[in-house]
Amino acid sequence: MSQPQEITIPTVTLNNGVQIPQLGFGAFQVPPEETQRIVEGALEAGYRHIDTAAAYRNEAGVGAAIAASGIPRGEIFITTKLRNGEQGMAHQAFQNSRQALGLDYVDLYLIHWPVPAQGLFTEAWKDMEKLYANNQIRAIGVSNFLADHLDTLLPAADIVPAVNQIEIHPAFQQQELAAKNRSLGIAVEAYSPLGQGADLAAATVKSLAAKYGATPAQVVLAWHLSQGTIVIPKSVQAARMRENLGSAAVSLTPAEAAEITELESGARTGGDPAVAAHSQM
Structure with missing residues (x-):
């Protein structure tokens, strides 16, 4: 399987020099039993960046799709995430994810939510730094971290997160948080x-979609790309996958x-990281 020649996906260089395709495929809410087929379709469409998480319960399907694709491992960027309920056992949780994916290494590993009520995300980060030092992860980062969570983490960290994955769309842009991350060298x-x-x-x-002969989704994704933001739209439909690319x-x-x-407009669609405390187990 080779990536369609007409599609050129820009990359973002993370703070440790690793390059990540700026436009990826999100596996959130992809049913486990359908994941291999859908991710194979995404790879066939031209995606080379797949985002999953232990909490999605579909890492095995993602791994099976990678194995079936025939695409060299080094050409696919894989992100997965640490469950909230496993922040106190990040090393083992990562090994479980890596084994489910069937991979020797993961390109990006994120703390999925800070869950400040637990007070464990700094401990989890220190474990992730060790995994990074052992070359089992190419880059480590966080997700859903607000400014105060970063302010707690960074003084205790030896490594600045490479990425902060947060909810962003035109109606909910978190501009101050995004600017803070970028000022720290953390990709958004x-x-x-x-x-x-x-x-x-x-x-x-x-x-704008009418002006450019594009879909509304393509216009919004182009807006994200124009800001240097990494973006991971999800679709289970092959035609929509290609459109998003x-x-x-x-x-x-x-x-x-x-x-x-x-x-x-301040219209958040997901949970509030200041209080979210679901275990994801």
């Missing part, structure tokens, strides 16, 4: 990049990107 990665579809109905988005060919002007930025 957006989940729910389309606002779970709600942001696609905005008149500005639909107007096509966003890399849409170039918005700065003025057009600014129009989309004006859609900020």
Whole structure:
């Protein structure tokens, strides 16, 4: 299987020099029994960055798709995440994920949520630093970390996180948090990049889609890409997968990107990291 020649996906260089494809495929809510088929479809479409998590319970399907694809391992970037309920046993949790994926190493490993009530994310980070030092992970990072969580973590850390994966879409941009991450050298990665579809109905988005002969999703993803944000849209439909990849060919002007930025309304769609405490077990 070879990546379609007409698709050129930009990359982002992380703070340790590792390159990550800026546009990836998210496996959130992909049913475990369908994961291999769907991820094989994503790889066939041209994705070379797959994002999963232990909490999604579909790591084995992702691994099976990688094995079946015939694509050299070094050409695929794999992210998985530490369950909230396993922050006190990060080393073993990582080994379980790696074995489920059937991989010798993982490209990016993230603390899925800070769960500040547990007070364990710094301990988990220190374990992840050891895994990184042993070359079992190419880059380590966090997800859903707010400014105060970073302020707690960084003084105790020897390694600055490479990535912070947070909810970002036109209606919920977390601009101050994103700017803080970038100022620290932490790449910003957006989940729910389309606002779970709600942001696609905005008149500005639909107007730009008509102007460029693009889909509303392609316009919103192009907005993310224009800001240097890593983005991981999810779709189980092959045609939609290909459409989302096509966003890399849409170039918005700065003025057009600014129009989309004006859609900020504070409309969070996911949990609040300040209080979220689900175990994910």
